[in-house]
Amino acid sequence: SAVISQKPSRDICQRGTSLTIQCQVDSQVTMMFWYRQQPGQSLTLIATANQGSEATYESGFVIDKFPISRPNLTFSTLTVSNMSPEDSSIYLCSVVRDTEAFFGQGTRLTVV
């Protein structure tokens, strides 16, 4: 299994500001994944974070809006920039072990 810690667990932010979400894994992994779950919706992959290279973003997501850092093999951050109420979602970090994806508890973001 994998133990994934996300911080913060929730936050309420003003529009126009930015929030950085941290994800810490209990052991080294090559790839880390960031997902978004909008209210009442399913999960959508935002990007894949690799250590030592730029993140790979999925269609509809851009680096200027969701910059990602991956300074080492156990840690990653996702920043939600210039937030608007439409960014209100749960953001989840994920890693894979033995073909199984493990997810953090998520960060519940509300933008007001």
Place this chain on the structure above:
Amino acid sequence: AQSVTQLGSHVSVSEGALVLLRCNYSSSVPPYLFWYVQYPNQGLQLLLKYTSAATLVKGINGFEAEFKKSETSFHLTKPSAHMSDAAEYFCAVSDQPGNTGKLIFGQGTTLQVKP
């Protein structure tokens, strides 16, 4: 392109009754398929996975699913529902065996269990 369709956004069963949650997928290559459960205000937990081995897959909490290539389906079943099964269930697909972190999720099915 891959896609996943879960038929029925809400399913309601009585306690002790059969649970059937439907999932159909589309993939141009042999897929890896997963069922996840999400309890209120919690993260996702893997119930079971199909990775091209046995077509009938048994998971945790008494759940199982059968991969049917001819029907492109991976329906989730449990013979007898328990109140604690009430949750959101997601079917997911990956067509990259070397990168199963890149998942396409279905829309989710909310399971209600009535006493």
